[in-house]
Amino acid sequence: MPFNNQDIITTQTITFCEQPNELRLESGEKLGPITLAYETYGELNQNKSNAILIFHTLTSDAHAAGFHEGDKKPGWWDKMIGPGKAFDTDKYFLISVNVIGGCKGSTGPASIDPKTGKPYGLSFPFVTIGDMVSAQKLLIDHMGIKKLVCTAGGSMGGLQALKWSVMYPETTASVIVIAANTRHTAQQIALHEVARQAIMGDPDWHNGDYYGKSIPARGLALSRMVGHITYMSDKSMEEKFGRKLISKERLGYDFNQDFQVESYLKYRSDTFVQRFDANSYLYLSKALDYFDMAEDGSLSKSFSRAKAKFLIVSFTSDWLYPTYQSKQMVKALKVNDLDVSDIVINSDYGHDAFLVEAEGLTKLVRPFLKRAKI
Amino acid sequence: MPFNNQDIITTQTITFCEQPNELRLESGEKLGPITLAYETYGELNQNKSNAILIFHTLTSDAHAAGFHEGDKKPGWWDKMIGPGKAFDTDKYFLISVNVIGGCKGSTGPASIDPKTGKPYGLSFPFVTIGDMVSAQKLLIDHMGIKKLVCTAGGSMGGLQALKWSVMYPETTASVIVIAANTRHTAQQIALHEVARQAIMGDPDWHNGDYYGKSIPARGLALSRMVGHITYMSDKSMEEKFGRKLISKERLGYDFNQDFQVESYLKYRSDTFVQRFDANSYLYLSKALDYFDMAEDGSLSKSFSRAKAKFLIVSFTSDWLYPTYQSKQMVKALKVNDLDVSDIVINSDYGHDAFLVEAEGLTKLVRPFLKRAKI
Numbered sequence: 001m002p003f004n005n006q007d008i009i010t011t012q013t014i015t016f017c018e019q020p021n022e023l024r025l026e027s028g029e030k031l032g033p034i035t036l037a038y039e040t041y042g043e044l045n046q047n048k049s050n051a052i053l054i055f056h057t058l059t060s061d062a063h064a065a066g067f068h069e070g071d072k073k074p075g076w077w078d079k080m081i082g083p084g085k086a087f088d089t090d091k092y093f094l095i096s097v098n099v100i101g102g103c104k105g106s107t108g109p110a111s112i113d114p115k116t117g118k119p120y121g122l123s124f125p126f127v128t129i130g131d132m133v134s135a136q137k138l139l140i141d142h143m144g145i146k147k148l149v150c151t152a153g154g155s156m157g158g159l160q161a162l163k164w165s166v167m168y169p170e171t172t173a174s175v176i177v178i179a180a181n182t183r184h185t186a187q188q189i190a191l192h193e194v195a196r197q198a199i200m201g202d203p204d205w206h207n208g209d210y211y212g213k214s215i216p217a218r219g220l221a222l223s224r225m226v227g228h229i230t231y232m233s234d235k236s237m238e239e240k241f242g243r244k245l246i247s248k249e250r251l252g253y254d255f256n257q258d259f260q261v262e263s264y265l266k267y268r269s270d271t272f273v274q275r276f277d278a279n280s281y282l283y284l285s286k287a288l289d290y291f292d293m294a295e296d297g298s299l300s301k302s303f304s305r306a307k308a309k310f311l312i313v314s315f316t317s318d319w320l321y322p323t324y325q326s327k328q329m330v331k332a333l334k335v336n337d338l339d340v341s342d343i344v345i346n347s348d349y350g351h352d353a354f355l356v357e358a359e360g361l362t363k364l365v366r367p368f369l370k371r372a373k374i
Numbered sequence: 375m376p377f378n379n380q381d382i383i384t385t386q387t388i389t390f391c392e393q394p395n396e397l398r399l400e401s402g403e404k405l406g407p408i409t410l411a412y413e414t415y416g417e418l419n420q421n422k423s424n425a426i427l428i429f430h431t432l433t434s435d436a437h438a439a440g441f442h443e444g445d446k447k448p449g450w451w452d453k454m455i456g457p458g459k460a461f462d463t464d465k466y467f468l469i470s471v472n473v474i475g476g477c478k479g480s481t482g483p484a485s486i487d488p489k490t491g492k493p494y495g496l497s498f499p500f501v502t503i504g505d506m507v508s509a510q511k512l513l514i515d516h517m518g519i520k521k522l523v524c525t526a527g528g529s530m531g532g533l534q535a536l537k538w539s540v541m542y543p544e545t546t547a548s549v550i551v552i553a554a555n556t557r558h559t560a561q562q563i564a565l566h567e568v569a570r571q572a573i574m575g576d577p578d579w580h581n582g583d584y585y586g587k588s589i590p591a592r593g594l595a596l597s598r599m600v601g602h603i604t605y606m607s608d609k610s611m612e613e614k615f616g617r618k619l620i621s622k623e624r625l626g627y628d629f630n631q632d633f634q635v636e637s638y639l640k641y642r643s644d645t646f647v648q649r650f651d652a653n654s655y656l657y658l659s660k661a662l663d664y665f666d667m668a669e670d671g672s673l674s675k676s677f678s679r680a681k682a683k684f685l686i687v688s689f690t691s692d693w694l695y696p697t698y699q700s701k702q703m704v705k706a707l708k709v710n711d712l713d714v715s716d717i718v719i720n721s722d723y724g725h726d727a728f729l730v731e732a733e734g735l736t737k738l739v740r741p742f743l744k745r746a747k748i
Contacts, residue, residue: 027627126627186611186635187603193636194599196629201592203577218575225568226600229561234696237560243666251664253401253500255570255656259663261560262567282629289633290625292617319693322608 003041003089005074005082009066011098013037013105016138023134029125033114036139037062037098037105041081042089044143049374051145052087053136054096055153055160058284059227059276061104064096065089079358086358086365092149099160100135101127101284103277110211110277122208127283129156129291133163140171147374152176152365154354155321156284159291162329165306166293174309174372176365178354179318181325182299182332183292188320191230192285195223199278208279220278221269228268233317233350237261299332309339311368313361315353316346341368377415377463379448379456383440385472387411387479390512397508403499407488410513411436411472411479415455416463418517423748425519426461427510428470429527429534432658433601433650435478438470439463453732460732460739466523473534474509475501475658477651484585484651496582501657503530503665507537514545521748526550526739528728529695530658533665536703539680540667548683548746550739552728553692555699556673556706557666562694565604566659569597573652582653594652595643602642607691607724611635673706683713685742687735689727690720715742 022032158180202219241261314326396406532554576593615635688700
């Protein structure tokens with residue numbers, strides 16, 4: 001059935017139970033059975049040659065387009081996915097898949113460990129970006145898709161897209177990497193470590209064993225506050241909030257919140273706590289910090305396995321994944337004589353730009369996908 | 375006695391008890407008696423016309439030069455203060471003064487409230503940057519100094535220097551403002567709010583009433599971690615730490631710290647907790663967030679009261695107090711036809727550059743002070 005952006009979408013799940021029912025993880029540990037949550041938009045053609053795989057960010061999910069029953073807001077990339085949009089669902093079959101280690105339907109630390117009948121908590125094995133990709137490959141194989149037109153994502157999603165190009169080069173015709181990098185820097189690791197210490201320092205965290213009890217809400221909220229600041233730019237925060245006061249005519253001269261930016265952070269982080277699992281934040285942030293495409297010490301050597309066409313996009317005001325980091329990626333790809341389009345978009349929206357700048361991205365993605373046909 | 379950088383220095387204190395023994399604060403509340411901690415380097419001349427007042431940052435103190443008994447490290451601006459240095463103690467009498475609201479000898483929330491015989495805690499009145507300056511004026515008056523050659527500082531110290539120029543224009547012949555701004559932006563407020571929420575969310579904080587009990591160490595350490603990240607630049611963190619591991623040959627695949635940048639932040643924040651009071655962090659961060667030179671809505675109008683010569687310095691990689699914020703200051707000063715030297719120093723050290731780039735600063739400060747004689 002053709003997809004329409006007004007459609008009510010249900011997230012589907014699939015559990016891989018057959019032998020081999022366990023995934024060998026990069027850490028050496030095993031994980032299984034594995035459930036994956038995903039959504040699809042558009043129709044898979046008869047040749048199964050029009051599939052595009054979409055990946056989400058650290059705290060997002062498989063719900064990229066259309067509406068969930070009762071929701072007023074559509075999926076996170078609804079501006080980009082649909083009939084006639086950047087990812088044209090009249091042409092392509094879009095698959096949006098949730099990562100393992102998360103808490104949005106795929107197997108993660110809040111899932112029930114079949115061996116104990118209780119939530120994994122910290123006994124959940126450590127997963128890497130590569131492990132997420134290995135799990136996604138099970139889904140693509142299950143669907144009988146031999147080759148993807150494109151793997152695409154922003155931020156943590158961009159890392160998965162990139163990883164596909166070297167783990168499954170024969171399966172990946174093109175790759176779109178937005179606001180991402182090839183390895184986490186000291187600053188990025190440091191910001192994540194603040195988030196982890198905030199969670200693990202919350203007395204309600206109980207070494208990850210809090211399911212069914214009080215959740216480490218304060219710690220998780222703090223993590224999210226830091227996150228939000230890094231997702232916006234100095235300029236976008238100034239334009240949105242400046243020094244606007246909450247409701248008072250004057251400053252309070254106390255430790256209550258005075259400024260709108262403070263109450264915004266509180267509101268957003270309090271909402272976040274209700275929808276995201278603290279342990280997943282630990283697992284996924286650590287997976288990001290471990291991420292390093294130059295596994296053997298040479299980035300260009302790692303990319304020598306890739307065969308795809310690449311579209312690499314960054315944003316001028318993104319200070320979390322700055323433009324220079326995309327340039328490093330582009331250089332290592334070009335050294336391998338790969339087909340690389342390298343675009344820097346002028347935007348004040350910081351790292352969030354990849355969700356906001358749909359118009360600019362659409363102009364890039366449409367012709368790129370046309371050229372990237374299998 | 376002439377100052378020598380090898381000298382053992384003792385921080386002095388003075389308490390203002392005479393009538394009026396209370397300072398009327400900007401909030402409308404009163405504070406008194408007021409103790410100020412300070413150090414001096416060099417000799418006040420007979421005319422009392424060679425004094426320079428130096429201000430410290432959010433978490434620093436009056437100990438700017440020389441050594442404290444038993445210390446291996448000198449004061450925080452020892453590179454800049456001494457015989458033949460930028461602030462030449464053979465010529466000038468340097469006064470370095472600790473802010474009220476802090477915890478380094480001047481009256482603050484950890485001080486004993488004479489009315490109750492117990493530490494103030496949150497009953498300590500709210501203080502602003504202007505209130506800090508008002509308290510400093512008591513010291514200068516007490517010393518019989520009618521006019522200062524210069525008021526100088528970086529970061530929060532820069533704000534105090536700037537405030538002197540409009541609160542006491544007749545007393546301030548020149549002003550050096552380094553890595554500072556004229557008002558806190560939404561991003562700066564947001565970063566401080568994370569710090570405050572970390573402290574106030576610590577169960578050991580007890581609404582500020584923790585003196586003599588367990589201190590809110592985890593919350594304060596988190597605040598400091600965030601602070602450290604903002605004081606360094608992406609580049610300086612990458613050059614110092616990159617992805618260097620702590621001691622292991624391989625990644626741990628767990629939630630222990632893997633990277634040197636993580637253990638550095640932990641070490642620095644654990645040390646900080648032992649030397650700084652959490653309530654002071656709340657008070658001083660809020661004073662910074664409240665800071666706005668354009669008190670009547672017009673920055674240039676506020677500066678119309680100033681009569682000093684100005685040296686305004688910023689650093690290319692400082693993302694906490696970016697160069698464009700210094701440019702706004704310079705513009706508002708120039709609109710008033712004031713004598714302004716506006717310098718941007720190329721540095722990778724981020725906000726910390728004002729402590730590190732002593733050579734570059736010395737080249738600017740020496741000729742500026744020569745020109746700024748009373």
